[in-house]
Amino acid sequence: MITMTHYLVFSLLLFCISIAGIFINRKNILLLLMSIELMLLSVNTNFIVFSHFSNDITGQVFVFFILAVAAAESAIGLAIIVALYRVKNSIEINLINKLKG
Amino acid sequence: MDILSILFYLVASVIILSSIALIVVNNTVHAALLLVLIFFNSAILWLMLQAEFLAIVLVLVYVGAVLVLFLFVIMLLDIQVKKNISKKMYLLFSVFISLIMFIELYMVIFYHDFASIQKEITISELGNTYDIGLSLFTNYIFSFEVTAFILLVAIIAAIAINLNVKQRSLKQNPGKQVLESKESRLKILKDEEL
Numbered sequence: 001m002i003t004m005t006h007y008l009v010f011s012l013l014l015f016c017i018s019i020a021g022i023f024i025n026r027k028n029i030l031l032l033l034m035s036i037e038l039m040l041l042s043v044n045t046n047f048i049v050f051s052h053f054s055n056d057i058t059g060q061v062f063v064f065f066i067l068a069v070a071a072a073e074s075a076i077g078l079a080i081i082v083a084l085y086r087v088k089n090s091i092e093i094n095l096i097n098k099l100k101g
Numbered sequence: 102m103d104i105l106s107i108l109f110y111l112v113a114s115v116i117i118l119s120s121i122a123l124i125v126v127n128n129t130v131h132a133a134l135l136l137v138l139i140f141f142n143s144a145i146l147w148l149m150l151q152a153e154f155l156a157i158v159l160v161l162v163y164v165g166a167v168l169v170l171f172l173f174v175i176m177l178l179d180i181q182v183k184k185n186i187s188k189k190m191y192l193l194f195s196v197f198i199s200l201i202m203f204i205e206l207y208m209v210i211f212y213h214d215f216a217s218i219q220k221e222i223t224i225s226e227l228g229n230t231y232d233i234g235l236s237l238f239t240n241y242i243f244s245f246e247v248t249a250f251i252l253l254v255a256i257i258a259a260i261a262i263n264l265n266v267k268q269r270s271l272k273q274n275p276g277k278q279v280l281e282s283k284e285s286r287l288k289i290l291k292d293e294e295l
Contacts, residue, residue: 002109004219007150008210010113014120015206016199021124023195030129030175034136037167038120041143044155052150055220057232061241063155064233067162068248072255074167078174079259085178 007049014042029091033077040070109149116142129180133171140164151222154230 018038025031044063051059085091087098116139123135140163147156225232237245 001103002106002149004215005210006109006113007146008215009207010117010146012203012206012210013117016203017117017120017124019202020195020199021120023191023198024124026191028127028129030171030180031124031132034123034132034171037136038123038139041140045143045146048147048150048152048155052152052222053215053219055222057236060152060155060229060233061236063152064158064237065241065244065248067155067158069251071162071167072251075170075255075259076262078170079262082174082177083262091178091180 004049004053008046011042011045011049014045015039018042027093029081029093032093033074033081037070037074040066105149109146112142112145112149116146129175130172133168133175136171137164137168140168151224151229153228154233 018035021035021038022032025035044066047059047063047066051057051063081091084096088095119135119138119142123132123139126132126135140159144156144159147159227235
C-alpha cells in the first residue's frame with residue numbers, strides 16, 4: 001500500500017537532485033532552467049499529494065496557478081537567452097557581465 | 102504487493118533515474134528529451150493521485166508547449182557541446198548540500214504525524230475537472246484573472262525582448278516632428294566664420 005510518506009520522500013528526492021543539478025550545471029544556462037522546471041515539478045507533486053490525502057481540491061487549484069506562472073517564466077527566460085545570444089554570440093554564464101555587477 | 106504499488110515504484114524510479122541522468126548529461130538536447138520523459142511519468146503519478154485534469158494539463162501545456170519551446174531555442178542557438186569543466190570540488194559541494202537538505206527534510210517527514218491530517222478519500226461524483234472548475238470560478242476568480250494577465254505580460258515581454266524593428270520604408274514620425282525646434286535645424290553663422 002502506497003502511503004503519503006512514499007510520495008513525500010519521492011518528491012523530496014526529486015527536489016534534492018535538482019538542487020544538485022543547479023550546482024553542477026552552473027555553466028549551462030539552459031540546463032539551469034531545466035533544473036528549475038524539475039524543482040517546480042516536485043513542489044507541484046507535493047501539492048497534489050497533500051490535496052489528495054486531505055481530500056481538499058484547493059491544492060490542485062494552486063498547482064494550476066503554479067503551472068501557468070512557470071510557463072510564463074520559462075517563456076521569458078528563453079526569450080532573454082535568445083536576445084543574449086544575439087548580443088554575445090554565446091550563452092555561457094561566465095560571459096554574462098554586461099551590467100558589471 | 103498490489104499493482105498500484107508496483108506501478109508507483111516503477112514510475113518513481115524512472116523519474117529519479119532520468120533526473121539524475123539529466124543533471125549529469127552534457128548534451129542539452131538529450132537533457133530536454135529526458136525532461137519530456139520525466140514529465141510524462143509525473144503525469145502518470147498525478148493520475149494515480151486522482152488529479153486527472155492536472156495530469157492532462159501537464160502533458161498538453163508542459164510537454165506540448167514549454168518543452169517544444171526549449172527544443173526550438175536549442176535548435177536556433179547552435180550551441181557547441183562543451184565538456185563540463187566543473188571542478189570536482191563543486192560536485193562534492195553540491196552532493197553535500199543536497200544530502201544535508203535530504204536528511205533534514207526526511208526527518209521532518211518521518212517525525213511528523215501525517216496520518217492525523219489524512220481523511221477518508223472520497224471520489225467526487227462530478228469529476229476532478231468539474232471540482233477544480235467550481236473552485237476556480239467561485240473562490241479563486243480574482244487569482245484566475247490575475248493569471249490571465251500574467252500570461253498576457255509574458256507574451257508581450259517575450260515578443261518585445263526579441264523584436265528588432267528595422268525601418269524599411271521612408272515615413273514621417275509625427276512625434277519627432279513636433280519635438281523638433283528651430284535651434285536644431287537652423288544655425289546662424291557670423292561672417293567671420295564663413
